Amino acid sequence: MGSNLDRYNMAAPTVKPVIAVPFYSMYGHVATLAEEVIAGVEAAGGIAKPYFIQETLPAEVLTKMYAGTSLTPKYPLLEPQHLTEVDGFIFGIPTRYGRAPAQVSAFFDKTGGLWASQALNGKYAATFTSTAGQHGGQELTHLTTLPFFVHHGCIYVPIGYKEPYISDVIEVHGASPWGTSTVSDGDGSRVPTEGEKRVARFQGEHFTKIVAQAVRGRHLLEADAAGTSAAGTAATGTAADGTAAVQSSQTAAAQPTEAGAASSAAATGGAAVAGAARNDEPAVRAAPLETDKAATAPAAPAAPAAADAKVPATDAAPAAQSAPASAPAPAAASQEAAPSTTRATAPVPEKKKGGLFSCCSANAID
Numbered sequence: 001m002g003s004n005l006d007r008y009n010m011a012a013p014t015v016k017p018v019i020a021v022p023f024y025s026m027y028g029h030v031a032t033l034a035e036e037v038i039a040g041v042e043a044a045g046g047i048a049k050p051y052f053i054q055e056t057l058p059a060e061v062l063t064k065m066y067a068g069t070s071l072t073p074k075y076p077l078l079e080p081q082h083l084t085e086v087d088g089f090i091f092g093i094p095t096r097y098g099r100a101p102a103q104v105s106a107f108f109d110k111t112g113g114l115w116a117s118q119a120l121n122g123k124y125a126a127t128f129t130s131t132a133g134q135h136g137g138q139e140l141t142h143l144t145t146l147p148f149f150v151h152h153g154c155i156y157v158p159i160g161y162k163e164p165y166i167s168d169v170i171e172v173h174g175a176s177p178w179g180t181s182t183v184s185d186g187d188g189s190r191v192p193t194e195g196e197k198r199v200a201r202f203q204g205e206h207f208t209k210i211v212a213q214a215v216r217g218r219h220l221l222e223a224d225a226a227g228t229s230a231a232g233t234a235a236t237g238t239a240a241d242g243t244a245a246v247q248s249s250q251t252a253a254a255q256p257t258e259a260g261a262a263s264s265a266a267a268t269g270g271a272a273v274a275g276a277a278r279n280d281e282p283a284v285r286a287a288p289l290e291t292d293k294a295a296t297a298p299a300a301p302a303a304p305a306a307a308d309a310k311v312p313a314t315d316a317a318p319a320a321q322s323a324p325a326s327a328p329a330p331a332a333a334s335q336e337a338a339p340s341t342t343r344a345t346a347p348v349p350e351k352k353k354g355g356l357f358s359c360c361s362a363n364a365i366d
């Protein structure tokens with residue numbers, strides 16, 4: 001047998017990368033870009049799974065902020081487990097003071113269990129954003145989000161300058177080599193332009209092509225290791241007549257995905273949305289807002305188990321990465337699941353008195 005392509009075509013001809021597009025959007029600009037990113041993922045042959053990041057601010061604050069989009073999420077709400085079910089994720093994150101909004105940080109804080117088990121290690125990540133002003137912190141928002149991906153062991157994929165509009169200096173625009181973006185103006189009146197939307201589609205396509213290389217390469221390696229036809233059959237779900245069925249690379253994760261979708265749908269119900277079809281999930285609209293769910297989540301006990309968490313091999317098959325085994329163990333499900341064991345044994349200093357920094361130690365400045 002000849003080339004790598006021949007071998008690949010036997011092993012995994014139709015495996016599609018699965019890309020999550022989770023985003024938060026209070027006024028709709030990031031949501032508009034997200035639709036283009038999703039279109040780009042699909043144009044490049046990927047399976048897009050859009051999610052909305054949960055609003056966390058109280059209703060009275062949201063009213064004063066004239067919040068819109070975040071009150072009626074169009075897609076299922078993102079849960080940490082969703083990230084284990086995909087090959088990569090392109091996060092849409094509007095700027096707050098040059099960094100991610102608290103809503104996005106609150107979601108990141110919920111991924112402590114995944115961090116402890118390194119369930120996202122080796123997955124691909126990218127970001128897109130929106131600011132009010134041209135120099136309001138778009139690149140900072142990308143940059144200051146990097147630590148989240150780094151600690152999870154994700155591979156960050158910027159877009160560079162391959163799409164010419166990114167280098168354009170004739171008109172105001174938000175696109176940068178980090179990722180697509182838009183400039184909303186202080187009153188939100190400026191909407192994403194055709195050029196910005198084009199870069200957003202480019203980002204979806206570019207990211208998907210990069211991830212596809214990894215996904216297909218992994219299947220080829222697995223096929224080589226296990227015997228081409230057997231691995232190919234397993235990877236693609238080849239039918240008895242030899243016809244390759246198109247499948248997502250996360251086939252093995254289909255069960256958890258469907259279970260998640262079912263629970264989402266049960267919790268929410270509602271009108272059909274485009275994303276539901278993309279997700280192969282029942283039509284759902286996210287539930288009416290509740291107050292911060294994270295705040296009411298039961299606190300996990302200190303987790304010595306987290307210190308023992310085994311880091312899965314980065315080239316683990318999707319099944320291994322996303323199988324229920326990679327779900328956070330109860331003890332490790334909280335951000336409190338720090339890997340250090342010394343903290344539990346160290347004497348706890350008595351607090352001197354209350355004050356702004358009284359949480360920190362007896363030496364707190366107050």
Ligand SMILES: Cc1cc2nc3c(=O)[nH]c(=O)nc-3n(C[C@H](O)[C@H](O)[C@H](O)COP(=O)(O)O)c2cc1C
Pocket residue numbers: 024025026027028029030031065094095096097098099129130131132133134135136137184188
């Ligand atoms: C609390 C707060 C902080 C903000 N900080 C910045 C900022 O640092 N720089 C900037 O240009 N815009 C800032 N903005 C404007 C938002 O970035 C802009 O409205 C947002 O990108 C619009 O995205 P959306 O329509 O998807 O919500 C801020 C908005 C709010 C509400």
